[in-house]
Structure formats: C-alpha cells, structure tokens
Amino acid sequence: MFEYEVLATQGRARAGVFHTPHGDLETPVFAPVGTQATVKTLTPAQLEELGASLVLANTYHLYLRPGDELVAKLGGLHEFMQWPHPILTDSGGYQVFSLAETRKIDDEGVTFKSHIDGSTHRFTPEKSILIQENLGADIIMAFDECSNPNDRAYTPVAMERTHRWAERCLETHRRSDQALFGIIQGGVDAGLRAESTRFIASRPFPGIAVGGLSVGETKEEMHAMLDVIQPLLPENKPRYLMGVGTPEDLIDGISRGIDIFDCVLPTRLARHNAAFSPEGRLNLMNAVYAADPRPIDANCTCYTCRTFSRAYLHHLISAKEFLAGTLLSIHNVHALIQLVNDIRVSILEGTFEGRMDGWLSTWKGNAERTLTTTGKK
Amino acid sequence: MFEYEVLATQGRARAGVFHTPHGDLETPVFAPVGTQATVKTLTPAQLEELGASLVLANTYHLYLRPGDELVAKLGGLHEFMQWPHPILTDSGGYQVFSLAETRKIDDEGVTFKSHIDGSTHRFTPEKSILIQENLGADIIMAFDECSNPNDRAYTPVAMERTHRWAERCLETHRRSDQALFGIIQGGVDAGLRAESTRFIASRPFPGIAVGGLSVGETKEEMHAMLDVIQPLLPENKPRYLMGVGTPEDLIDGISRGIDIFDCVLPTRLARHNAAFSPEGRLNLMNAVYAADPRPIDANCTCYTCRTFSRAYLHHLISAKEFLAGTLLSIHNVHALIQLVNDIRVSILEGTFEGRMDGWLSTWKGNAERTLTTTGKK
Numbered sequence: 001m002f003e004y005e006v007l008a009t010q011g012r013a014r015a016g017v018f019h020t021p022h023g024d025l026e027t028p029v030f031a032p033v034g035t036q037a038t039v040k041t042l043t044p045a046q047l048e049e050l051g052a053s054l055v056l057a058n059t060y061h062l063y064l065r066p067g068d069e070l071v072a073k074l075g076g077l078h079e080f081m082q083w084p085h086p087i088l089t090d091s092g093g094y095q096v097f098s099l100a101e102t103r104k105i106d107d108e109g110v111t112f113k114s115h116i117d118g119s120t121h122r123f124t125p126e127k128s129i130l131i132q133e134n135l136g137a138d139i140i141m142a143f144d145e146c147s148n149p150n151d152r153a154y155t156p157v158a159m160e161r162t163h164r165w166a167e168r169c170l171e172t173h174r175r176s177d178q179a180l181f182g183i184i185q186g187g188v189d190a191g192l193r194a195e196s197t198r199f200i201a202s203r204p205f206p207g208i209a210v211g212g213l214s215v216g217e218t219k220e221e222m223h224a225m226l227d228v229i230q231p232l233l234p235e236n237k238p239r240y241l242m243g244v245g246t247p248e249d250l251i252d253g254i255s256r257g258i259d260i261f262d263c264v265l266p267t268r269l270a271r272h273n274a275a276f277s278p279e280g281r282l283n284l285m286n287a288v289y290a291a292d293p294r295p296i297d298a299n300c301t302c303y304t305c306r307t308f309s310r311a312y313l314h315h316l317i318s319a320k321e322f323l324a325g326t327l328l329s330i331h332n333v334h335a336l337i338q339l340v341n342d343i344r345v346s347i348l349e350g351t352f353e354g355r356m357d358g359w360l361s362t363w364k365g366n367a368e369r370t371l372t373t374t375g376k377k
Numbered sequence: 378m379f380e381y382e383v384l385a386t387q388g389r390a391r392a393g394v395f396h397t398p399h400g401d402l403e404t405p406v407f408a409p410v411g412t413q414a415t416v417k418t419l420t421p422a423q424l425e426e427l428g429a430s431l432v433l434a435n436t437y438h439l440y441l442r443p444g445d446e447l448v449a450k451l452g453g454l455h456e457f458m459q460w461p462h463p464i465l466t467d468s469g470g471y472q473v474f475s476l477a478e479t480r481k482i483d484d485e486g487v488t489f490k491s492h493i494d495g496s497t498h499r500f501t502p503e504k505s506i507l508i509q510e511n512l513g514a515d516i517i518m519a520f521d522e523c524s525n526p527n528d529r530a531y532t533p534v535a536m537e538r539t540h541r542w543a544e545r546c547l548e549t550h551r552r553s554d555q556a557l558f559g560i561i562q563g564g565v566d567a568g569l570r571a572e573s574t575r576f577i578a579s580r581p582f583p584g585i586a587v588g589g590l591s592v593g594e595t596k597e598e599m600h601a602m603l604d605v606i607q608p609l610l611p612e613n614k615p616r617y618l619m620g621v622g623t624p625e626d627l628i629d630g631i632s633r634g635i636d637i638f639d640c641v642l643p644t645r646l647a648r649h650n651a652a653f654s655p656e657g658r659l660n661l662m663n664a665v666y667a668a669d670p671r672p673i674d675a676n677c678t679c680y681t682c683r684t685f686s687r688a689y690l691h692h693l694i695s696a697k698e699f700l701a702g703t704l705l706s707i708h709n710v711h712a713l714i715q716l717v718n719d720i721r722v723s724i725l726e727g728t729f730e731g732r733m734d735g736w737l738s739t740w741k742g743n744a745e746r747t748l749t750t751t752g753k754k
Contacts, residue, residue: 036692036693036696036698037689037692038693038696038698038700040698040699040700041699041700041703042700043680043700043703043704044684045680045684061696065692065695065696066667066688066691066692066695070667070668070688073668074668074670074686074688074689075670080686080688080689080692081689082684082685082689290443290447291447291450291451293451293452303420303422307421307422307459308459309451309457311443311447311451311457312414312451312457312458312459314443315413315414315442315443315457316413316415318442318443319413319415319438319442321413321415321417322417322418322699322702322703323415323417323418323419323420325699326418326420326699326703327420
C-alpha cells in the first residue's frame with residue numbers, strides 16, 4: 001500500500017501511479033476541494049463523470065461541523081460523503097491560521113476560536129492526527145505552521161516548529177490504511193527550503209507536500225523554491241503542492257516534478273460566474289454573452305460544454321439560478337482535470353516538453369490568481 | 378399529433394398516452410416546474426434520471442428575462458434549456474395577477490409592471506399566444522383570468538372574460554406543432570364551473586385545463602368542483618389541473634379524472650430543507666437527523682435515497698451547502714413522479730381503486746399545502 005511508481009519522465013515531469021486503499025491514483029492529478037465534505041454544488045456522480053479521482057476535504061471545517069467523531073461513527077468520510085475514491089485531508093493548520101477568529105500559537109499547539117460560533121478549541125499535532133484518523137482519508141497531512149513568506153525573520157521559527165511537529169505526527173499516527181505526508185516549509189528562502197526538504201525527506205513519510213507556496217509570494221519565487229526542492233526529493237514518493245492552482249501553475253508545477261495539486265479555484269470561480277477557457281477567463285455575467293449560442297469552449301468535452309450555450313449560462317446567472325454554479329463548476333473542475341490528464345498522457349508518450357509552451361500560451365489568460373481570488377482554500 | 382388515447386380506466390381515473398412533437402406523454406403525469414427555463418438546482422440529465430417527462434416553464438418570467446424573441450432566435454425553449462422531451466408553458470395570466478407589482482385589467486388585456494425592474498408591459502390574449510409561439514413549448518395555454526374564489530360577485534365576470542379570451546387565443550394561434558389548451562374557470566360555484574366546462578369543451582382545444590383551483594379554496598371545494606367538471610369533459614382530450622399539488626392532491630385528482638399536474642412544491646420544499654416521506658414531511662434541518670444513518674425513505678429508488686444518509690443531508694443544510702437543495706429536489710420531484718407512475722401502473726392493472734386508500738394514508742402526512750407554501754407557482 002502507498003507505493004508510488006514512476007511510469008515515465010520528461011525532464012523533471014513525472015507520470016506515475018500511487019496505490020491507495022480506495023484505488024490507484026494516476027499522477028499528475030488535480031484534486032477538487034470539498035471543504036465541508038462536498039465539492040460545492042456537485043454530486044459525487046457528477047464528480048465521477050467529469051473525471052475526478054482524488055478529492056480534498058478540510059479537517060478544520062469538519063472538526064467544527066459535523067464533528068470528526070460523528071463522521072467516524074457514520075463510517076468515515078468516504079461513507080459520509082459517498083466518495084468511493086481516494087480522499088485527502090489537510091491538517092487544519094492552514095485554516096486555523098487563516099480562518100479562525102483569534103489564535104495563539106505555542107510550541108505545543110494552537111488555541112483558536114471557531115469562525116462559526118466563537119467557541120474556543122485547541123489543535124496540537126496529536127489532535128490533528130486523531131481528527132484525521134477519525135475522518136479516515138487515504139492521504140493525511142502532518143500539522144504544520146504556514147508562515148507569511150514576507151516575514152523573513154519568522155520563517156525559520158515556523159519551519160523548525162513544523163519539523164518538530166512532523167516528528168510528533170509520525171509518532172502519533174496509527175492507521176496503516178492512511179498515508180501521512182510530511183510538509184516542507186521555509187518560505188521563499190532557498191537555504192531554509194533546502195533544509196526543510198532534507199529534513200522531511202529523511203523521515204519515513206510515504207509522500208511529501210510542499211506548503212507555504214501560493215500564499216502571497218511571486219510566481220518567480222514559487223518557481224525558484226520548487227527548483228530548490230525538486231533535486232532533493234526521493235524519486236519514489238509522490239509530491240504534493242498544496243493549494244495550487246491556476247492552469248498555468250499546474251503546468252509549471254508538473255514541469256518541476258510535482259505530482260498532486262488541489263485548489264478551490266475552479267469552484268470558487270464558478271460562484272463568481274467565471275469559466276476557464278482557451279480565450280482566457282470568461283465572465284458569463286457579461287452582457288456580451290446574452291445571445292451567444294456557442295458553448296464556453298467548443299473543444300471541451302464536459303457536460304456543460306456538450307450541452308449548453310453561453311446564452312443559457314448567462315440567463316441562469318442573470319436570473320440568479322443555482323444551476324449556473326453547478327454547470328460552471330462542472331466545466332471548471334473538468335478543465336483542470338482534463339489539462340492534467342492531457343499532460344499525463346504527453347509525459348507517457350514523451351511529448352510533454354514539446355507541447356508545454358503551447359499549453360502555457362493557451363491557458364495564460366486564465367492564470368492570474370489575483371484577479372478574483374487568491375487561489376487558496 | 379396531439380391525439381390522446383385512453384388505455385385503461387378505473388372508476389373515473391384514466392391511464393393514457395398523449396402524443397406530442399417531443400415524444401409520447403404517459404398519463405397521468407406530474408410536471409416539475411422550470412419557471413426560468415430551469416427546474417431549480419437540477420440539470421436536464423438529473424431530471425431525466427429521476428424520470429421526468431414533461432416540464433413546465435413560465436411565460437411571464439421568460440418574456441421578461443431573457444425575452445421570448447431571444448429564446449426563439451436561439452432555437453426555442455427545448456434547445457435553450459436542453460430539454461428534449463415535452464414542455465408546457467402557462468399563459469402568463471396567473472403570474473401577472475399574482476406577481477406583477479401593479480396591474481390594470483380591461484377587456485382587451487392586462488397592463489402590469491415587471492417585478493424585476495418596474496417597467497410597464499401589456500399582455501393580451503394575442504400577445505400571450507405570440508410569446509408562447511416564440512418559446513415553442515409542445516403544450517401552451519389560453520390566456521385566462523384567475524379570480525379569487527372567495528369573491529363570488531367577481532367570479533362570473535372573470536369567467537366570461539376568460540371565455541372571450543379563449544376564443545381570441547384560438548383565432549390567434551398558428552403553430553400546428555403546439556397544442557393550445559383551453560382553461561376552465563368559475564371559482565367554487567358549481568353552476569359557473571359547469572357553464573365554463575361546457576363552453577371550453579365545445580371549442581376545438583386538443584386539451585383542457587382546470588384553472589382557479591388550489592388558490593385558497595378548501596380541499597372539499599376543490600373536490601366538489603372536480604366532481605362537477607369531470608362528467609362534462611370529453612373522454613378523448615387530456616385534462617390538466619394547474620398548479621396542483623401535494624401527494625394527496627395528486628391521488629385525489631387522478632381519482633377524479635385528471636391526467637396532467639404541475640407544481641413548484643417539490644423544489645420549493647427542497648429549498649426549505651423539507652422532504653416528502655411516508656413518515657410525513659421531514660425537515661432535515663431538525664437536529665434529530667444529525668446522526669441518522671438512514672436515507673430519507675428506505676423504499677425510495679432516487680439517487681439521493683440510494684446514496685446519502687439523513688445525517689449527511691442535515692450536515693449539508695447546516696453548512697449552507699447548495700448541494701442540499703439539489704439532493705432534496707431530486708428526492709421530492711422523484712417522489713411525486715414515482716407516485717404518479719405507480720398509480721398509472723395500478724390503473725393499467727386494474728388495482729387502483731383497491732390501493733387508493735393505502736396511498737392516501739401513506740402520503741397524508743405530506744398533504745398540507747399550507748405548512749410552508751401555498752403550493753402555487
């Protein structure tokens with residue numbers, strides 16, 4: 001279990017398979033985000049139809065509501081949300097730092113107040129693992145501290161704490177049907193990133209995540225950090241770039257050796273009436289689409305593009321019909337999954353390097369994380 | 378085209394087939410309502426899967442947004458909303474009387490202000506038919522005046538105007554691929570209902586609708602009116618009871634010779650977190666369901682009941698996830714369609730009269746239109 005096989009490489013890009021208790025994950029893979037045990041507006045049947053294999057759920061949210069113990073009592077997250085394929089949970093760390101109303105961090109853990117009702121809670125590395133064992137995902141994350149990349153003085157403090165917490169997570173974790181991934185921190189400091197990579201790679205994690213990127217640093221800084229990290233990673237473990245990203249980020253990440261991605265971007269954009277397209281990001285609320293009989297993307301094979309016109313989507317948005325969010329989510333999630341699948345095939349066929357610039361230029365117009373969202377959970 | 382065949386009867390109940398340009402409608406049939414060219418929260422694929430055959434759309438809403446001329450330009454309503462099966466449009470009359478901000482009625486037509494932007498518009502019988510021809514539904518309705526059943530003095534005035542308008546609709550209507558149904562009015566006055574039935578039945582309408590019921594009268598009054606109407610109707614035309622209803626109303630209506638029903642109730646209840654069930658109407662927001670591993674209805678074959686627990690539905694509602702509305706709509710629409718299908722089979726098999734009391738007692742707890750909704754569009 002949790003063996004990772006590299007099937008082909010092109011430069012640093014890899015195509016592989018990661019074996020999990022809920023089936024083989026073909027990598028590279030893009031995971032849509034189901035924060036509250038649902039990928040917003042989509043049924044599991046729709047997710048399957050659009051080609052999703054891995055879904056991410058958020059520990060912080062599910063701990064607060066409905067509660068990890070209730071989820072465990074109901075048979076775990078797969079049974080609760082009826083997703084029979086692999087699931088990944090984060091550690092709750094990032095959410096505690098970014099969402100909780102007030103938080104106080106010490107070396108033991110973090111005390112915070114719920115964004116729902118203001119009640120006080122405490123996460124420690126041990127507690128995070130316990131919650132994630134209750135939720136029962138196939139891939140779970142070590143509890144880490146994600147610091148502001150621009151706070152250079154604090155970055156090593158958070159990194160060292162992340163390393164100590166990684167050890168405690170390893171000691172705590174018991175379920176052999178879950179792969180516990182370690183998380184690399186170190187901000188945008190090449191030396192710290194190398195140090196963190198070496199530390200995490202030296203520990204018996206079956207997979208390795210890259211945290212603290214796509215959190216406000218520049219694209220060049222993100223690329224530089226991935227360039228530092230990649231040569232120090234073992235070949236036989238999957239690599240997960242957390243919270244990324246845009247179509248362009250996926251292409252850039254895969255070319256730098258990343259295997260797993262997740263991002264709220266496709267479903268969040270859908271709620272903002274926007275769709276990925278080779279013409280650039282379309283905002284279907286725009287009156288220019290009111291009588292447009294074309295699909296979002298004539299070459300897209302998703303249910304939305306096979307079925308509906310831009311004019312109909314514009315009408316649903318104007319009329320404030322929820323179906324708009326569903327149809328745009330189907331398209332946006334499909335677009336990222338299809339892009340990553342196309343790249344996977346090209347790696348297997350040995351054509352990725354020749355096609356990469358074409359993909360980058362096709363999807364460039366969709367690349368700005370900062371247009372309407374930060375691209376983070 | 379538009380031939381109606383009675384295949385079997387049981388007392389006054391009928392099982393039949395109505396031939397339309399978009400396929401045969403097996404009656405009795407329940408039509409979910411797609412007011413704005415979408416059955417709220419459901420894709421056409423989901424509607425097909427749950428067994429829908431006929432969908433209703435609202436002329437008033439589609440005239441205002443996106444506009445009937447735009448719908449015509451985009452290929453008509455079937456193409457616009459991608460529903461390849463039969464569609465029914467109402468005349469817009471009921472909406473003008475109930476939704477428009479201000480309205481002034483005269484014998485020529487109705488002047489009203491849009492509920493969207495306050496702009497002034499005018500519907501006449503001719504205009505309603507023109508709009509419905511642009512929308513292109515298989516079944517369209519004569520423009521009528523639905524009066525308050527408790528305003529006994531005004532009821533004959535509205536009825537006589539409805540009759541004059543019915544003649545004008547027949548004169549105006551041109552498309553031979555649309556069945557124009559006449560509408561019986563007459564409030565809760567047996568004499569007026571009989572007069573209206575005789576008048577509408579005497580005109581060359583391929584189908585006959587019963588208007589002005591389920592608008593505030595008692596259940597006993599509705600039944601009494603159906604008992605007056607039924608013996609006066611031709612056998613070879615389908616009969617449509619507009620805006621009805623609850624599970625109990627469907628059973629009662631079929632037993633009084635009705636073939637076609639529509640109602641917003643299943644999707645509206647879904648938005649209020651409620652589900653039809655043999656235990657009575659369930660409100661899944663109720664904390665009693667928080668840890669309930671059972672489906673809404675263990676005997677229901679819909680996607681929601683085959684897949685999800687009450688606990689998961691309760692969680693989605695608590696977390697304000699849109700998926701709750703989708704899953705409850707799937708169940709509620711399926712429940713009514715399945716009930717009507719079961720009744721159809723029982724009429725064909727000759728067992729309806731024996732089973733009717735059982736169905737009434739099973740679904741009684743879901744019967745109150747007035748609990749959370751009036752049951753009207």
